[in-house]
Amino acid sequence: MSAEDLRRRRTNVRANVRTVPGPCARWNDEDADFIREVLDLVGDKWSVLIIGTLADGPIRYSDLADAIPGISQRMLTLTLKHLRRTGLITRTSYPEVPPRVEYTLTELGTSLLSTVLALAAWSADHHGEIRRHQAAYDSANARQADER
Amino acid sequence: MSAEDLRRRRTNVRANVRTVPGPCARWNDEDADFIREVLDLVGDKWSVLIIGTLADGPIRYSDLADAIPGISQRMLTLTLKHLRRTGLITRTSYPEVPPRVEYTLTELGTSLLSTVLALAAWSADHHGEIRRHQAAYDSANARQADER
DNA sequence: CAGTATCCTCTGAGATACTG
DNA sequence: CAGTATCTCAGAGGATACTG
Numbered sequence: 001m002s003a004e005d006l007r008r009r010r011t012n013v014r015a016n017v018r019t020v021p022g023p024c025a026r027w028n029d030e031d032a033d034f035i036r037e038v039l040d041l042v043g044d045k046w047s048v049l050i051i052g053t054l055a056d057g058p059i060r061y062s063d064l065a066d067a068i069p070g071i072s073q074r075m076l077t078l079t080l081k082h083l084r085r086t087g088l089i090t091r092t093s094y095p096e097v098p099p100r101v102e103y104t105l106t107e108l109g110t111s112l113l114s115t116v117l118a119l120a121a122w123s124a125d126h127h128g129e130i131r132r133h134q135a136a137y138d139s140a141n142a143r144q145a146d147e148r
Numbered sequence: 149m150s151a152e153d154l155r156r157r158r159t160n161v162r163a164n165v166r167t168v169p170g171p172c173a174r175w176n177d178e179d180a181d182f183i184r185e186v187l188d189l190v191g192d193k194w195s196v197l198i199i200g201t202l203a204d205g206p207i208r209y210s211d212l213a214d215a216i217p218g219i220s221q222r223m224l225t226l227t228l229k230h231l232r233r234t235g236l237i238t239r240t241s242y243p244e245v246p247p248r249v250e251y252t253l254t255e256l257g258t259s260l261l262s263t264v265l266a267l268a269a270w271s272a273d274h275h276g277e278i279r280r281h282q283a284a285y286d287s288a289n290a291r292q293a294d295e296r
Numbered sequence: 297c298a299g300t301a302t303c304c305t306c307t308g309a310g311a312t313a314c315t316g
Numbered sequence: 317c318a319g320t321a322t323c324t325c326a327g328a329g330g331a332t333a334c335t336g
Contacts, residue, residue, distance in 0.1 A: 087281025
């Protein structure tokens with residue numbers, strides 16, 4: 001299945017159902033799965049940060065830890081395993097003393113990175129707007145709480 | 149800050165640091181925050197599904213529940229609140245009997261949707277490749293477990 | 297250096313029951 | 317219809333200590 005198909009397909013499914021009884025369209029299970037798949041991949045706290053760091057070229061475990069403030073060894077190791085299993089990164093260990101291990105972004109990983117960066121860019125672009133909405137929403141809620 | 153800046157900025161920061169002591173670049177805190185912000189927004193289990201459903205036009209609470217199989221009332225309500233607070237959707241209640249409430253995607257929400265759909269499309273495109281990597285990784289691990 | 301192994305906490309999310 | 321109120325639990329993630 002191709003990229004452009006996704007949007008088209010869901011729209012079609014929706015349209016089909018809508019013409020039958022009324023408004024009650026449902027997600028195609030497969031489409032929902034694709035969303036779950038990416039979220040499972042990049043929806044966690046560290047994956048994107050790691051992938052972004054690897055974008056600058058191969059890097060060692062400890063340098064990775066330094067580059068990503070706040071990550072615990074446990075989470076670093078776990079996330080690296082996860083990314084490796086998915087084929088987004090590769091691990092190369094050099095039999096030296098002291099041991100050296102480098103992590104590298106695969107082509108698959110690079111292709112994902114650019115898509116994810118678009119998301120971060122969206123956030124950067126609309127950050128102000130979002131903050132304004134949140135503030136408005138919160139103050140409206142505070143007023144409601146007062147009235148009670 | 150603009151969309152194109154994001155990539156450029158991080159690269160610069162990285163380059164600056166790299167020229168000083170060695171490889172030990174760190175994420176700019178602000179950039180990492182942008183990533184956290186989107187993830188907090190769409191990284192959960194239901195947000196994207198809801199946004200995607202709203203893309204077809206305003207829809208009522210109960211129709212939303214039907215359109216998204218598996219979601220609980222609690223999660224639907226909670227996620228709707230979250231999206232509303234961020235300004236991605238709006239809520240309009242019509243004072244009728246029985247009550248009618250419609251949720252509508254804002255422009256902000258629409259702009260996010262298209263970006264997120266790109267991610268889903270990526271998943272659709274690389275799904276096969278990912279599955280192959282996972283299978284390979286798992287069987288390699290199973291062999292290791294046997295050898296022990 | 298590059299990880300494991302444990303323990304612990306806290307939150308995301310489901311199930312169920314109730315209400316304006 | 318469109319929610320709210322509780323209870324519950326699994327697992328994501330942190331802290332700390334240990335190891336090939």
